[in-house]
Amino acid sequence: MTKRSNETEAYILGALERLLKKKAFAEISITELAKTAGVSRMTFYRYYQNPTEILTHEMSRIMTELTTKVDFDAMIPHEGLVYIMRFLKANGDFIKVLVAANEQDMLRDSIAKTLVQLSHHKGQLQDLNSREIAYYARYHSTGLTSVIVDWITKAGPETPEELATFLERIGEGAET
Template identity: 25%
Template sequence: MNKKSLQTKEKIEKAMFSLLTTISYDQISVAEIAKEADVSRTAFYRNYDQKDDVLKKFIDEQYQIFIADIEKNKLLTLMEELKTYLSYFKRNPHLMEILLNAGFEGVLLNQQTIYLKKLIQTRHPELQLPDYAYSFQSGGIYMTLVWWVREDHYQTPVDTLVQYIQKHLEFNTK
């Protein structure tokens, strides 16, 4: 991808999140995103098919950053990886608030479930979880994250959350 295209994508992404702080997602149009990003609608459509793609691409990129962080720090256990995952949101507190307030609960849960399954299958194949278990585990982790953001406002330490999740979400390691 060339530098100009990358800059355009970054401008569009920033514009989308800027708009989400004041306008509901349903009310945001591609034209408004393009205007806020100071790019043409043609430039938007050169990079994305629709506004949903901006969010999906952003989540994808964040997952890649998460995986790179895991590999860079040579994390070996799922709980260490979970700690890194939750710490990301603590370092970026407004991100999850914006996404939740925009009504992306279902999208976020679905994406997290996809990534959790991929993470476990590639980094912890010994767990051999049935498909329904990924949904169950992801749901527990996700709802803990939502509670932490909306109700607790990141007050509970990450280690406390990870210990609770480890205790209550049994990953079959036998």
């Protein structure tokens, strides 16, 4: 993708973020979004079919960046969790946009997909079939999403390191 494409996408996402401070996601029109972004409707449609696609595209970009930057095979589990918490905090503005758009499920679904991808790293999951792993991921992603959304939107005082340590501690208690 070109620099100009990235800039246009950033303008549109920024416009959506600004509009969400004024009105509900469902009330935002394409015309209003394009005008706020400083692009034509035709340009908007060149990138997206609707406002939800803006969120889907950005969520996909963020999760791809996360999963390609982390080598979970080589990383100590705690380091990986700390990295994920730092990464999510760095992308906190987008998480706030998802919450404002009432699209936390998009974050939860992305976390669940990532957990499924990473499930082969957990020894106790080796005996689970694919359906059971999906349940495992859904169960854990729901709680994790809730914690992350609360931490980001309420500006939790915990550092990424402290939150990662807490998540490990409660995860160990649940697995014994």
